[in-house]
Amino acid sequence: MTDNKLFKTEIDFCSTCGTILPLPGRDPTVKCYRCKTEVDVAVFNTVEAKSEGLHSEDFSGPVVDRQCSQCGHDGMTYATRQTRSADEGQTIFYSCPQCKFQEIENS
Numbered sequence: 001m002t003d004n005k006l007f008k009t010e011i012d013f014c015s016t017c018g019t020i021l022p023l024p025g026r027d028p029t030v031k032c033y034r035c036k037t038e039v040d041v042a043v044f045n046t047v048e049a050k051s052e053g054l055h056s057e058d059f060s061g062p063v064v065d066r067q068c069s070q071c072g073h074d075g076m077t078y079a080t081r082q083t084r085s086a087d088e089g090q091t092i093f094y095s096c097p098q099c100k101f102q103e104i105e106n107s
Helices: 042-048
Strands: 029-031 038-041 065-066 074-081 091-095 102-106
Touching: 029 042, 038 042
Parallel strands: none
Antiparallel strands: 029 038, 065 074, 074 091, 091 102
16 A cells, blocks of 8 residues: 555545545555555545435425326426536426326436
C-alpha cells in the first residue's frame, strides 16, 4: 500500500492526486484509477451513506391524467425533483394511488 499523502482530503478522494476514489469492493484495498495509490478499505468503515430518495408522502400530490401501466388505473399522482445537472430538465416521479406502482420520466 502506498502512503504518499500530498494534501488532506475527504475520505472518498485520493490524498495523492485528489481524484475521486472508486467504491470499495471485495478487495482489501481501493486503488485510485489515476495514480494507482492504494487505500485500505477499513478507512471507509466510518462513512455513512444517506439517500435523498422520495418518500411515500412525496406521492400524495396533485393528480395528472395518466394511466397506470401496472394496473390500468386512470389518474396518477406526481412529484418533481431536479436530479440531474441544472441545465437539464427535471425528473417526474409518477405514483399510482391504487397499486402504488411508480414510474420515472426525465423531461
